[in-house]
Amino acid sequence: MELLKERILKDGKSFDGGILKVDSFINHQMDPVLMKNIANEFVKRFSDLNINKIITIEASGIAPAILVGLALELPVVFVKKTKPKTMEGFYTTQVYSFTKDKTYDVCVSNQYLNEGDNVIFIDDFLANGNAALGVKDLVKQAGANLSGMGFIIEKSFQEGRDRLLDKGIRVESLVRIEWLGENSIEFVE
Numbered sequence: 001m002e003l004l005k006e007r008i009l010k011d012g013k014s015f016d017g018g019i020l021k022v023d024s025f026i027n028h029q030m031d032p033v034l035m036k037n038i039a040n041e042f043v044k045r046f047s048d049l050n051i052n053k054i055i056t057i058e059a060s061g062i063a064p065a066i067l068v069g070l071a072l073e074l075p076v077v078f079v080k081k082t083k084p085k086t087m088e089g090f091y092t093t094q095v096y097s098f099t100k101d102k103t104y105d106v107c108v109s110n111q112y113l114n115e116g117d118n119v120i121f122i123d124d125f126l127a128n129g130n131a132a133l134g135v136k137d138l139v140k141q142a143g144a145n146l147s148g149m150g151f152i153i154e155k156s157f158q159e160g161r162d163r164l165l166d167k168g169i170r171v172e173s174l175v176r177i178e179w180l181g182e183n184s185i186e187f188v189e
């Protein structure tokens with residue numbers, strides 16, 4: 001997605017160790033016009049699917065996911081990173097966070113993810129695929145079907161994409177990054 005590549009080159013900040021900061025338009029301050037374009041691109045790429053729900057994980061997946069939900073007029077469920085005291089029936093799994101270097105329990109209510117649901121997962125980044133595989137596990141526990149996963153930015157030098165493809169998951173990444181160094185960003189051609 002050219003618009004997104006241009007924005008990453010203009011406003012993204014890359015660091016040694018393979019971290020990309022996009023805080024000025026995705027992860028902290030958000031650009032709703034760019035987000036709308038991102039959502040439209042996801043809608044186009046998944047237009048062959050007959051899904052009934054979008055699933056994401058808090059916090060940064062929520063903005064793109066809700067705009068996809070708005071475009072398709074479908075509900076959006078976000079996986080929570082802390083279990084609310086009031087939540088009764090839920091599915092839970094563990095996810096290791098690349099950026100925070102810790103493992104945490106994530107959960108989703110069995111009221112909002114059910115057998116018979118056909119979902120796509122939307123998130124901001126695909127790095128090692130831990131968040132995505134955690135969500136895949138929750139979808140499986142619920143007896144629902146996962147039709148595909150869409151990421152705004154894929155860091156193709158990390159193992160996430162291959163881990164998801166190995167499990168037979170369809171992956172749609174709007175931008176794929178080949179390499180990130182101090183102030184240098186290379187995209188997959």
Ligand code: 5GP
Pocket residue numbers: 018019020021022027060096097098099123124125126127128129130131132155160
């Ligand atoms: P994974 O679970 O695929 O290893 O990592 C995905 C999650 O880690 C994303 O949801 C995102 O929040 C975070 N993440 C991974 N790499 C980066 C990065 O380079 N920049 C930012 N901003 N977040 C990242």
